[in-house]
Amino acid sequence: MKFPNLFKNNFLTATLLLLLASVSMQAQDKKAKDLLDQVTAKIKSYQNISIDFKYTLNNFKENINQESKGNVVLQGNKYVLNLMGVTKIFDGAKTYTINPEDEEITISKFDANDDNAITPSKMLTFFNKGYKFSWDILQNVKGRKIQYIKLVPTNPKDQRKEILLGIDTQTKNIYNLIEVGRSGTKTTLTVNSFKTNQPLSKNQFTFVEAKYPNYLINRID
Template sequence: MKSNIQDSKQNYTQTMGKRLLFIMALFLFGFSIQAQDKKAKDLLDQVTAKVKSYNNITIDFKYSLNNAKENINQDSKGNVIMKGNQYVLNFMGVTKIFDGQKTYTIVPEDEEITISTVNEKDDNAITPSKMLTFFNSGYKYSMDILQNVKGRKIQYIKLVPVSAKDQRKEVLLGIDVQTKHIYNLIEVGKKGTKTTLTVNSFKTNQPLSKNQFTFAGSKYPNYYINKLD
């Protein structure tokens, strides 16, 4: 029974982790989608250029999952440090480190660490670079509403999946008009689920340790190491 509970917990955490990485890819790399709305494309290009000009990015965020029909209302907080394709993500009590080659998923509650090598040829590999490739096609996008949020002008861009198999009805990306930073991202599912990631803090070019993205096994002497390859 304990094993089943842990497996369910791990599957849920992995799903949330993948969703977070999907969202982080938007922050780190912006979009590269064929032009369908010139104003939307111009704004996305500005966001991409701005983000790529930074040496590193540190984000504190709030993540909300809501489904009124299923009576689901969950909020979580997390943070991520990104440099190039490397990152350290802390979310839902789990730390995920990607050093550019391997991913280390650290789960303190279970005292377990999962290590896996990223295969660049694997289309299912959850990496920022693969997510960038994914967004090269498959979406129609256009300018949406402009909102005033606490004195900030937030311009939304709507992305609609082309595939009928996609479980998302639409994705709304909120961009701060002045800073060209992403304020939030909203996914609306076809079954009524809405997930929202809101940036609480966006810092750039912070001093980082040379070992910031290096996994140190000595910090976890009693943890079970699960090597997937």
């Protein structure tokens, strides 16, 4: 069967465009992977990290708008997080959640099988497993070039639709993280201050029960 020349030309052109698009996408993904690898290497080079950040949560359907400031100190997988008046300490084995308003402390063992939750210690390198990633937009934020990488969870049961990771192209540090849920909830964590290799107390990640004599302590094993 003979095809009209016009049809054949259009078919060849479309095929060529699809091939070029495929090659371009592979190149974009490689660029994304290379940048994420640089971020990971940079993070691993620090002895410890201290971050001040802004946290926002929005859901237009539910009319929810929350904003809070927080800070976190990380060393390896240990951390001390302060957010919304609650302090969370992870000493490498157990998590201590301290709620001064309720005078209550919850102590729980570390769950190594929880791959979905982006904990402070995982936030800076969580993207290395369980996601497809692609090159996204470049933004100029107060003179800083922020390159976004789009991350899509590979687990179909994951309630997160996508995550946008903003990376400072000069420092290779994370500037912000935007998480979009399937329910329409959008959470954004923006780094206001990023300090590394700070002098830390020997007891920085140690929970001292004696400091909270009147608190109710819940131990979850």
